[in-house]
Amino acid sequence: MPRNQQILLDNRPAGEAVAGNFKLVSNETPALQDGQVLVRHHFLSLDPYMRGRMNDSKSYAAPQPLGQVMQGGTVGEVVESRSPKFQPGDKVVGMGGWQQYSVVNAGQPGALRKVDTTHVPLSHYLGAVGMPGVTAWYGLVKIIEPQAGQTVVVSAATGAVGSAFAALAKARGCRAVGIAGGPDKCKYAVEELGFDACIDYKLHNDAASLSAALEGACPKGIDGYFENVGGMVLDAVLPRMNDFGRIALCGMIAGYDGKPLPLSHPALILTARLKLQGFIVSEHMEVWPEALKELGTLVGTGKLRPRESVAQGIEAAPEAFLGLLKGKNFGKQLVKLI
């Protein structure tokens, strides 16, 4: 059996996550038992939610266990199978974790799914046509529920979730406004992703300044907001929300390093009769088929052209992940393993 390089969570962050929290090890892949398949990972997905799980605190998911392989989404190819459900050569998406190979019990529901790479590149099943895309779909369609002509806003606009959000919002006749960090990302958001406008939050030192910029970009106010960031950005958006606006809370990455970030004016939720709702997309598996179908069509027809930041080799995963947390990625952050 092949050697398998793996990255473990070695210790938990004290404040900001650092490379020393992780540890690279090498093991033999175990021999397969009946019903198991061996998957060679082509790409590993890096996602902001992983930072939350590195803390040993209450969150929507159990903490990432210490000393074990970092959990995460993977796409790859079946290289050996002792299950009738999979053949060597099958392209599959799963939760293989930060390692080169994984052994999967093929009978476990949802553990491994065959995908078609005719119209959609394999890596996109970790992004636009995967968990991040469905995340955007759920927040927009099920929580924000926009009507044509309404204005919707998303933070981390050029990330995997934000990219899909733009295409989904435009398909519904909405004005889509992004918030991103830096002129390159904002240019890309408008020119490539279809946002009607994009605001560079790095040009603003406080919530009031960012809020004024939002007012300019959203002359009719904001009807729906998809939150990936929290902190100052949420404070800036809240006063711009129209009455009966909806806010989908998907990520609060700004607070993951341990400094709790307050919401400055919660009374606005009352005065504007807003709805705020937190969600995690893996708890809504019933929407995945419908969402993936729409997302696959958007990618297949060129209406959603997601960009990817690709780090090379398993040993590059920790630094790529820490960069993602600082917004250094441009689009979906992946690690290419072959």
Add this chain to the structure above:
Amino acid sequence: MPRNQQILLDNRPAGEAVAGNFKLVSNETPALQDGQVLVRHHFLSLDPYMRGRMNDSKSYAAPQPLGQVMQGGTVGEVVESRSPKFQPGDKVVGMGGWQQYSVVNAGQPGALRKVDTTHVPLSHYLGAVGMPGVTAWYGLVKIIEPQAGQTVVVSAATGAVGSAFAALAKARGCRAVGIAGGPDKCKYAVEELGFDACIDYKLHNDAASLSAALEGACPKGIDGYFENVGGMVLDAVLPRMNDFGRIALCGMIAGYDGKPLPLSHPALILTARLKLQGFIVSEHMEVWPEALKELGTLVGTGKLRPRESVAQGIEAAPEAFLGLLKGKNFGKQLVKLI
């Protein structure tokens, strides 16, 4: 026509509201025109929402205009009518404002409603069987949507809204826990209003302490929270919310005096996948008939026995209102005018 003593908003509060913000004047009531009725007010309702409207800031309602009669709910008796819809002697509920008499256009939808005082005392149409009761009903039934056996919590538990909330929650098989200020109110909440437990927030100097007390009173966590207060109380409740909990935001009285009160840990909304929703009951007139029917039955059958704090005479209204804002009332705060 009779003399009509009125209380106007003379100037807006700078910080805390004070008696000098109001002004007592006396006028002749004007002669009736066709379609109008003259109502003599028996009781005037004092409600926390009025404080928000004294500020000249964006809120769900337009600010109370300066130099005009303070707006507010009233119950009374028709003493003169030039409308076929009303006869002298009819008991009516309306929005007559802080004055002894009002002239009402009887044809205006919703302006004046006849009520039956056979089983429900007239004053209760300003409380348990009126706007505050329907407010409790909407937040509980339409936002919190509790199931039998779940735990629901309400702040300002012995006020008009909280009293109705307890009866409605118990009728649905919930564990009902109140938060109120002082041992007398907490005793009353449990012994008279049917709360399973009541926590005296005055015994706690910070959110952590209050939160620990809530943990004791809610051993299975909190599934639904009805917020009348904001500030430290909301901070204390949030960590105790169960996954998928619902919070109905009805009032944030703690922040009405101009100091915006932050929410310390908004990330909990995400990690527990909570829903927070602000509402104002006058925007949901479609539920009033159903809600008033249930509330009237609860009062008529003695399952809801609301207490009232009654100030005597129009000139007592400002001090009674300022006391309400400080929690000095015990149950529904009224001003008796005859």
